[in-house]
Amino acid sequence: MASSSGLTLPGSPAGPEATPAPPVGRTPVAGPVRPRRGPRAGEERWALLFLAPTLIGLAVLSVGPILATLGISLTSWDMLTVPKFVGLDNYTNLLGDDRFLTALRNTFFYTFVSVPLGLGLALALAMTLNQRIRGISWIRTMYFLPLVTSSTAIAIVWLWMYSPTGLINHALAIVGISPLRWVADPTLAMPSIIAMSTWQGLPANVIIFLAGLQGIPTEYYDAVSVDGAGRWARFRFVTVPLLTPSIFFTGILALIGAFQVFDQVYVMANPGKPGSPTITLVYFIYESGFRNFHMGVASAAAWILFLIVAVFTLIYFRTQNRWVHYQ
């Protein structure tokens, strides 16, 4: 038992023997502290005990490193010699670096094509699969299977489908289109990767949309049907508004995930080649940090990624009031 006396002074930090990590004790308290009942006193020490691993992880593996990345990004460091402070040089150099700008452009292209495409297809598929018929769960399994697959293995399979003698060119040949080079073609490479990622990302989005669809009370549909609403009107004025919380949430996950695309690019497009057209931001971070050991450059690129994600997340949350309807 951590509390033998059953008495805890509200303002005092928990005993030193129970404080492996301090953040809780330091958190500012606003307003008066509620009086505590007898049996619940001492709960703060227990809370600290339960939270100890999480607090250490938060400090050492999340918050600390984010600040450390910022610090390292202001240096020139190869991990062997002492880091040299260079101010904002890494950032200014990056903005003049063609490879980085290509990575940035590709990442934006990937994100702003794959997110709307993925969400739109997922919504259509979820509505199709939202049937109350026997065996529907077996049918859904077929659609959900890509959910659990590793992007690495999937990228290898799609690489083969995209190959000059692969499935997709064979299918095109049937309708008389001559073979395309897909991932080997600079203009088709990113769209090819997007097509694959969209296929792989569909199930998770579909599952969220399905849950959202099943949460829509049927009375709403009945109500508008009485008013003579057709299928489109029901979709537009019932389904979509009531599904906006799911769309909002799926959107945020897809957005954050898309900015971090790496595996597919690593496997599919051999982006290590100097003139490679498919390098992405995370690949750039990986390459500069863990292949070339330019830790400062990698950290600067990582912070730029962080800022981009933060800004877009913020903007996205700001738009919430305009289009998301909570029941």
Place this chain on the structure above:
Amino acid sequence: MSAPSVSVSSSGDSWSAHSPRRRLARTGRRVTLYAGLVAGGLAMMIPFLWMVSTSLKARSEVFSSAPFSFPTGLHWENYSNMWFALPGVTFGTFFQNSLFIASMATIGQLITCSMAAYAFAVLEFRGKRILFALILATLIIPFQVVLVPNFVLYRYLPFPWSDSGNWIGTNLPLWVWAFFGGAFGTFLIRQFFLTVPSDLADAARVDGANPWQIFISIYVPLARPALATLAIFQFMWSWNDLLDPLIYLRDLPSYTTTVGLAFFQGQYIGNWPVMMAGALVSLLPMIILFLVAQRYFVRGITISGLKG
């Protein structure tokens, strides 16, 4: 893909008429619906079917024959070639490594996330809301942002049995973190704990049980479905991860299936049957897990999706 042209809303068939014509029309619609849904499902599975069929073909056959043909003979040797393709290690080694890393990460997350979730769902303490918000905020941080400092951290953590003398080149960086909490798991389990009626805990408290005893004997057993959900998600993420193993693992015998597969792809360019056999074998454990535990996958996505 063909979207069947069937009413899209699930508002329940209010067709209660019993006339034979209507029943016939209804059966017709059902058949169309099933056919459409199954056709769409098969279309979705084309990459898998293509992978399986290629993995059983001879290498020459792959380039010459029609793509949709069944293999002339079943070339199972692709699988043994794949298994023993790399010098000094078999694919079984990669499996063992992935299994170990994914299991340890799963155990770590189950323990520490459920503990944190209990604190957030049941206990009262100052700064609870702020701390919980902070933990949720880490969900939106791209983990690549902490890649470099974490690499530096592991480089300075001693490990006398590795070549480097530190954690680099060992699998420690791939699972030890899991014993220090996680935002997704904490959130998921907390949502579940919140639904447990508090009078159970109150009764135990009156009987003199302390929070740890209440946690172990009431909350953990009740949360088994949520824990199973977290377990399979963490296992899947660890099993499928590429970037971290790529950074930390240095020699072939320590590779996971994903890194092994990517390495393999670089070595065997153009040998598609063997590559497809490798891809299939590496996917198989997760596919089996999915078929067995589909509802947990669906639940995990639904809970975190709806309550986000």
